[in-house]
Amino acid sequence: MKIISGQEVRHIAKLAELDFSEEELSKITSQLDDILEHVAIITRADTSGAEPTSHTLKISNVFREDKVRQSLAKEDALKNAPERCGDGFLVPKID
Amino acid sequence: MSSEKNNLKNSSYTDSSYETIIGLETHVELATNTKMFCGCALSFGAEPNSKTCPVCLGMPGTLPVINKRAVEFAVKIAIALHCKINSYSIFHRKNYFYPDMPKNYQISQYDYPLGSSGYLDVNMGDYTRRIGITRVHMEEDTGKLIHTGSSGRISESDSSIVDFNRAGTPLIEIVTEPDIKSPAEAKEYLVALRTLLLYLDVSDCSMEQGSLRCDANISIKKAGSQGMGVKTEIKNLNSFRFLQRGLEYEEQRQAALIENGEKVMQQTRHYDHITDSTKALRSKEEAHDYRYFPDPDLVPVFMDDDMVEGIKSSIPELPSAKIERYKSGFGLPEADSRFLASDKNTAAYFESCAALCKKDRLKSVSNWIIGDFTALLNKASISISSAKIKPSGLCSLIDMIESGKISIRSAKSVFEEMFNSGKEPQEIVKGKDMEQISDGSVLEKIIDDVINKNPSVVEQYKSGKEKAIGFLIGQVMAATKGKANPALVNEILIKRLKLNP
Numbered sequence A: 001m002k003i004i005s006g007q008e009v010r011h012i013a014k015l016a017e018l019d020f021s022e023e024e025l026s027k028i029t030s031q032l033d034d035i036l037e038h039v040a041i042i043t044r045a046d047t048s049g050a051e052p053t054s055h056t057l058k059i060s061n062v063f064r065e066d067k068v069r070q071s072l073a074k075e076d077a078l079k080n081a082p083e084r085c086g087d088g089f090l091v092p093k094i095d
Numbered sequence B: 001m002s003s004e005k006n007n008l009k010n011s012s013y014t015d016s017s018y019e020t021i022i023g024l025e026t027h028v029e030l031a032t033n034t035k036m037f038c039g040c041a042l043s044f045g046a047e048p049n050s051k052t053c054p055v056c057l058g059m060p061g062t063l064p065v066i067n068k069r070a071v072e073f074a075v076k077i078a079i080a081l082h083c084k085i086n087s088y089s090i091f092h093r094k095n096y097f098y099p100d101m102p103k104n105y106q107i108s109q110y111d112y113p114l115g116s117s118g119y120l121d122v123n124m125g126d127y128t129r130r131i132g133i134t135r136v137h138m139e140e141d142t143g144k145l146i147h148t149g150s151s152g153r154i155s156e157s158d159s160s161i162v163d164f165n166r167a168g169t170p171l172i173e174i175v176t177e178p179d180i181k182s183p184a185e186a187k188e189y190l191v192a193l194r195t196l197l198l199y200l201d202v203s204d205c206s207m208e209q210g211s212l213r214c215d216a217n218i219s220i221k222k223a224g225s226q227g228m229g230v231k232t233e234i235k236n237l238n239s240f241r242f243l244q245r246g247l248e249y250e251e252q253r254q255a256a257l258i259e260n261g262e263k264v265m266q267q268t269r270h271y272d273h274i275t276d277s278t279k280a281l282r283s284k285e286e287a288h289d290y291r292y293f294p295d296p297d298l299v300p301v302f303m304d305d306d307m308v309e310g311i312k313s314s315i316p317e318l319p320s321a322k323i324e325r326y327k328s329g330f331g332l333p334e335a336d337s338r339f340l341a342s343d344k345n346t347a348a349y350f351e352s353c354a355a356l357c358k359k360d361r362l363k364s365v366s367n368w369i370i371g372d373f374t375a376l377l378n379k380a381s382i383s384i385s386s387a388k389i390k391p392s393g394l395c396s397l398i399d400m401i402e403s404g405k406i407s408i409r410s411a412k413s414v415f416e417e418m419f420n421s422g423k424e425p426q427e428i429v430k431g432k433d434m435e436q437i438s439d440g441s442v443l444e445k446i447i448d449d450v451i452n453k454n455p456s457v458v459e460q461y462k463s464g465k466e467k468a469i470g471f472l473i474g475q476v477m478a479a480t481k482g483k484a485n486p487a488l489v490n491e492i493l494i495k496r497l498k499l500n501p
């Protein structure tokens, strides 16, 4: 049984700004489908008595005080920039 | 664009033929010391990329930790907007690929926002519009993009420069119900919201610097028809005036389409204040597929009653309560009360005066603040909180007028000098020989002299032309260089004219 369609993968690839050839697309679709099928095993568990949760740990309200910490030096922050323009990251324009 | 402009000439949008429905989304940058999830300082105008760290740069393996004060500010806002504070709220990842977010997602809230189902009452002069607040949620701001290219316009540049200083700034989104019925109401809503936020002391609310930003959804439909029209989203409405103008343009544009039998397209449009029109942004058909999911890096926020009560107790008296108190407690008219409460600093100033003045002088205090004081403040472009005139000075000046020491006319020039120099009114009056003459015996002599010099005017008065007395009062004022107490002059003059055979 197919969990994910080629069309859906194409859509998600577009959202992620990724380009795939038709060949790659069919390979990825079948691999993704295998993964999803494997993970779907978990849906067999009986969760009728369990509260929905958004986090694996039973903790909440982890806060920090509003105190300033040292930021990175500008040069360090820009070290990984593929291209820079002045003190900014230079990126291709995206529509 | 030009064809749209031409269409507008045939437009028949009038208040009665169509109904407008507007909903607003407002983003508020909080004035905390640090960012939402890391300890980088917030500092508008700092050197680009000098306020970043591995967390706000989205480096792998880093973990966000929630800024406690940002949550408290968010709760304050939600309470002030009469929202239900949800005991359980969580953060989601809003996924999108755009270079203003280094993580490729923005941490936001989705189906479990901090606050929901509130309202804000907006005074429109002759009616009040209650505007529903759908939700108040927490998120982080994006970085800033500077588009390069010949024209500097977003659609014509070929590359962008990114500054991540702003990325991660605590941001509150406030979404209204589609309860707003006109561009004017939209503007007044934003004015009222900004006033409220300034009272809460949670943001500097500078629309110029982008710490208060507003987008709008607007649709129109034929009056009385069922359902809703197709809505457009308008961006770049970044001043009160542009908000109103942009929406007014959009009403006209949509009406023109409908009148010409065309369809309004659901799209996002950009308001350009130079051409005073809106222009469609290139449509991204999949742009709204954000694939929200709970952020596994962040644990839930539980708000219990004690926490909410604690934050509630830190909220100062808000404008609506002040207006009521000024009316019922101080006996001020509605318009005065609204004016004084419309600005936190003005209200604080007025209340300092109220603590020093007798209650029956508060209308005078209000008159001075609304009139001469505001005019001078506007001219000098300063806030009342930095004015040189202290509340005690204004109260002394009013005392001097009420006790007849100086006339209203000279009080105005004394006030101006107080405004410029910060001197006490007594000092200014002494130095200038401005003290009002309220000594009856001094005035009697001057009045007798005026009566003797103007027999024909006196004659007119006695023959029933009561208005003639105005000329005589004028003569007395001239003789005293405006220093005579006018009420006393009037009284003595009538007495003397009756005595005089």
Ligand SMILES: [Zn+2]
Binding pocket: B035, B038, B039, B040, B051, B052, B053, B054, B055, B056, B057, B168
């Ligand atoms: Zn940071």
